Amino acid sequence: MFSCKTSPEVGGMGHSVKRKEDARFLHGKGKYTDDVKLPGMLSMVMVRSPYAYAKIKSIDKEKALAIPGVLAVITGEDLAQYNLHWMPTLLSDSQMVLPTDTVMHQSQEVCAVIATDRYIAVDGAEAVDVQYEPMKAIVNPYKALEEDAPLLRPDKEGQKDNHIYHWERGEREKTDAAIAAADVVVKERIHLPRIHVASIETCGIVASYDKDTEKMLIYLTSQAPHAIRTILALVAGHVGLSEEKIRIIAPDIGGGFGGKVPVYPGYVVAIAASFLIGKPVKWIEDRSENLINGFARDYHMDCELAATKDGKIQAFKVSTLADHGYTDSSANPSKYPTGMFSICTGSYDYEHAFAELDAVYTNKAPGGVAYRCSFRVTEAVHAIERMVDKLAAEIGKDPAQLRFENFIKKEQFPYASPLGWSYDSGDYKATLEKAMEMIGYDDYKKEQAEKRAQGKLMGIGICTFTEVVGAGPSKDFDILGIAMFDSAEIRVHPTGKALARFGTKSQGQGHETTYAQILAEELGIPYTDIEIDEGDTDTAPYGLGTYASRSTPTAGAAAAIAARKLKDKGKKIAAHLLEVSEDDIEWEVGKYFVKGAPEKSKTIQEVAFAAYTNIPPGMEPGFEATHYYDPPNLTFPNGAYICVVEVEEETGAIDVKRFVAIDDCGNIINPMIVEGQVHGGLTQGIAPAMYEGIVYDDEGNVLNGTLMDYLVPTAVESPHWETGHTITPSPHHPLGAKGVAESPTVGAPPAIANAIIDALYPLGIKHLDIPITPDKVWEAIQESKAKA
Ligand code: MCN
Ligand code: CUM
Structure with a gap:
């Protein structure tokens, strides 16, 4: 256990001092980016595509330019003169800054209107006349791989189909053999759909170029100002924007959650506009622009978990199809195109594992960005934790017991995982025991048995996850060649x-x-x-x-x-x-x-x-x-989350009765801040589990692109979070600390999904994809009744 070395007045580690900020x-x-007001500042507004896939026949600027106060309409052709119409994504794919001939997703930036104020710029954007020739959009990633699917990225040399890359880790043959020989194998296709971070502050920039000093001053709501400056210098060095001339100031940020890591086209256009016009240019997204562009994940995972008949896990295999939209804009380290997905073997000790992933283009906004996810750990944890529960149900073993019997033991650390990680430390048994004690697990088990006897639907869901955070080491981790320390x-x-x-x-x-x-x-x-x-x-x-x-x-x-x-x-x-x-x-x-x-x-x-x-x-x-x-290794925080739900059979309504989260992030700097991070993260975990998901129609239109239709949970939807911790210091971190901020978002969705599916199990319902909404539950119940 940790004891404070300093007095509360000094306020060193372990003190829950109030936040100075x-x-x-x-x-x-x-002071946020939109609060920045510079003399002579202009406003930029984007004209966006109503179609998911279309040829641009013409862009007529005349009417817009005739509006007093509209100074310029910038198109892809204009940027092409400076070779600035394309830019690299963080994963070395290419993304249009502005298109010259084709739009690839609904709401894609088509051109930009610069005016003396935002109102005039909006009028100007409405006055731009764009003629399109719509084409049949590819929305379903499986269809994108069919032979007759149109080639979405003919601009990419050597690109013959819509497949972006194949990635794999582990031993395919040995894993397949172990699965073939096992007593029990559970299988499931699990989909984690697109969601949006929906930060309160949308993305935005103020770019201010001074022709005399040749300095480009940029206010940017960015999680990574230095890296972005280097990338800008690499992309725009040829027009004179070299690194020492660029100054990026990231002011206060109204939520990032991963959505403020990438470079968005609007940033580059605003910078180019200020460079060309010589005046400050501000661009701030509105809510729908923010919600429709740039999403997290979209993983379709085929999982197989093999075990002996008493539940000793032997092998895990997961084959994923990742829908990245029209370009792979994942903010992942170069050598890890699927992020840390290979943590998917979880908190359990077994020999054989294999993970593979195929990434594919569709007519959707660039995806794979982030949602408080630790580089694809949410997806990995969802896969293994759903499958462990499925195995428990299949062999009729208590899911907590099954986990205890398979956990990596305290003495086994540092633990070499089958997919190549070296877990630094942990005591998984202690963490789960603490969670079970805090929630009163055994009592709930009894209550559940009684409720089931009365025909009531009550579920208990567990998730015991291992996280992986803290990249570097720089020898393994870089983004676009920039080493991570x-x-x-x-x-x-x-x-x-x-x-x-x-x-x-x-x-x-x-x-x-x-x-x-x-x-x-x-x-x-x-x-x-x-x-x-x-x-x-x-x-x-x-x-x-x-x-x-x-x-x-x-x-x-x-x-x-x-x-x-x-x-x-x-x-x-x-x-x-x-x-x-x-x-x-x-x-x-x-x-x-x-x-x-x-x-x-x-x-x-x-x-x-x-x-x-x-x-x-x-x-x-x-x-x-x-x-x-430059860290010698990553840190591997872990947690045990338990959720109790009741489901109303008549309506499908889900009531989260209890949620206990025990986190182990090693030594804690400020327990109150960690608790705050966990509360926020859990709320961002219930969001994808029960509410959030971007919905597309067959034409590639986003059907819930406003906060009227896209339900971000508030205090009303959030249960009372009960939190606690265990402490296993990181042996290699100078303070024994591990990261924590994303653990709750990673751990909560499977705990909630497992609880809801456990509630529905007596009806024969064995899996539902998140978000598990009341209508989805209701439909599943109706289906199961029809079958019975
Ligand atoms: N902390 C601590 N003791 C530990 C670990 C962390 O006291 N053992 C404290 C840290 O000192 C820090 C906070 O907890 O004040 C989070 O620390 P850490 O886990 O290192 O995470 P980061 O500071 O790198 O935050 C990033 C993380 C990510 S990736 C997303 S996404 C997310 C999150 O933080 N976005 C957030 N939490 C957020 N919280 C808010 N309010 N807004 C966001 O955009
Ligand atoms: Cu994956 S969201 Mo956070 O890593 O910025």
Whole structure:
């Protein structure tokens, strides 16, 4: 167990101090991209395609340009003159900035109208006359692979069909043989549909080019400002936008959740427009533009789990078809096109596994982006956790018992998983035991038996997941060739107050508080005396940004090590001040003292002052340190979630009665912030499980592109989350911490799905895909009754 080393006033690790950033947010003083107003700023609005697949016959700008205040209509042809009409996606596919001849999905950007204000720009966009020749869209990814399917990407050299790539991990033959020889094999096709992060703040940019200084100043709601700057320089270097001339400032962010990692076409057009016109250009998406473009996942997974008749798991195989829309824009590391999907073997110890994935083009918006997912871990966890429950049902074993019998044991860590990961640490048994005790599992089992006897539908669902977060190591992980590590830079001022800067970027995770707490833990400087700064590429050290719950595993570690470098320098200064040898100096949080004479001491603040005023001969003045941290491994948090539901047979209505979430993210920096992250993440877990899913018609139109039709759960839909934790420190992280922010979103959907399907099991219903809505349940019930 973890015990605090610092006082609450110093506020190091383990203290639930209040978030420093909240005063500004609660007082309405957060500064978001749309709050940026620059002199002479213009507004940009996109003309978007009503068709999912069409040839553009003509674009007539005349009427739009005749409107007073409309300054320009930018088309793909205009950008083509500068070779800026295409851009790379983060996974090295190609994406149109603006089309020159064909639109590939409904709501795709067709051209951009620049005007003196947004109202005029909207009028201008309506006045642009685009003539289309609609074509038959491919919406179903299985149909996209049929022989007579039209080739969607003839622009790609060597592309002969709509198949993007094949990926596989593990041993196909051995896994197939184990499955063929097993007593029991359960099979299921599981679909995780497209969903949208639906952050409160949509995407947006203000681009401001100064022709005299040749500097491009960009305000961007971005989770990864440094990486985006490098990519922009690589894409637009040929027109003079080189990296030192680009400054990206990511101001406050109203939710990222993965949706603010990529570069969107609107960003490039706004930058190009400002570059050409020489004035600041703002582009902010409206809600529907945000909802219809760019989704997470869309995985169709064929799963097979094999076991002995008493439930010893022997092999797992999953073959996935991934619908990426018209371009693969997944924000995944280059060597991991399917992200960390190969964590799909889960928390269980068995020998044989094989995972393969085929990615395919369709006429949908670029997909595979993110939804608080740790790089495709949600999909992986859903696959294994649904299948483990299916196996339990098949052999009539309690799903908790089945899990206990198959868990990787505490002594087996570091554990080499069959698909190639080295799990760092965990105690899965303890985590599940704690969850069962907290919810009162055995009592619910009895209650369920009684309810079933009365013909009532009650279900209990478990998910015991293993997460994988914290990329690097940089030798394995890069995005478009940019290696993944992260950074911290600390400056302690003469008065002992400090400023620390990071290569990550908070979108609501509380970094201004938790990074200060890490430094407080290491240096003993109160967290309130430490300012945290992120997101400005001109001032922050280079880093890859905040996503995949990597900030604590990477930048958090960098902060600790940078602080330790400072402490080493401080020790020399303290020895000088106390007139003893360095070897005689000891450290206790916040001060150095002479071994055996604790009354002879110097505080960290006194040492900081001396660093600028009274240093030993030959030493460099100043009290600063920087560290770029390249982790030796990822961190593997885990959790045990249990959900109890009741389903009303007449209506299909689902009532989540209880939800207990026990997370193990190693040592915790701020328990309250972690709890907040878990609450938010669980709500984002019930969302795909029960409410959210983008619906397409056969023509590729999105049928729920507004928040009237796309149900984002609020406090009303959310159950009372009950949370707790176990602590298994990461053996390789300097603070023993693991990332946590996405665990709940990864773990909650299968727990909820398992509970609902468990409730329906007496009716013979053995699987439902998420979102499991009342109408889906009602239909399944009607079908099962018709069969009976
Ligand atoms: N933390 C802690 N102790 C730990 C682990 C984490 O106190 N052992 C704290 C951290 O210090 C940090 C927070 O919990 O303040 C989350 O840390 P971490 O798990 O490292 O995740 P990141 O900071 O890298 O956040 C990214 C993650 C992702 S990928 C998505 S998606 C998501 C999420 O954060 N988007 C969010 N949570 C979000 N929360 C808000 N409010 N808004 C978003 O857009
Ligand atoms: Cu996968 S969403 Mo988060 O990693 O930014």
